[in-house]
Amino acid sequence: xxxxxxxxxxxxxxxxxxxxxxxxxxxxxxxxYETVADFQQGIKQLAEEDPEGLRAVFDxxxxxxESIRDKTESEEGVVDDKNQP
Numbered sequence: 001x002x003x004x005x006x007x008x009x010x011x012x013x014x015x016x017x018x019x020x021x022x023x024x025x026x027x028x029x030x031x032x033y034e035t036v037a038d039f040q041q042g043i044k045q046l047a048e049e050d051p052e053g054l055r056a057v058f059d060x061x062x063x064x065x066e067s068i069r070d071k072t073e074s075e076e077g078v079v080d081d082k083n084q085p
Contacts, residue, residue, distance in 0.1 A: 001042070002060035004031045008039075009065065
């Protein structure tokens with residue numbers, strides 16, 4: 001679920017419109033969800049049944065997105081100003 005959530009967030013950050021929505025729909029269907037509402041229901045169900053599990057999904061998603069960002073910045077030669085004196 002964390003990989004799917006990260007992919008959806010990335011797609012949503014890239015752009016909007018029908019093509020973007022189509023990509024999100026394809027991601028959902030490839031992972032067993034028919035609609036965004038089905039995915040949202042899965043998150044709600046996890047929150048009710050296993051709040052710590054949901055927290056782990058969000059933590060894993062955050063780490064995955066940070067890793068993707070770091071890799072992208074490294075490939076593009078972007079310098080991280082946060083760590084500069």
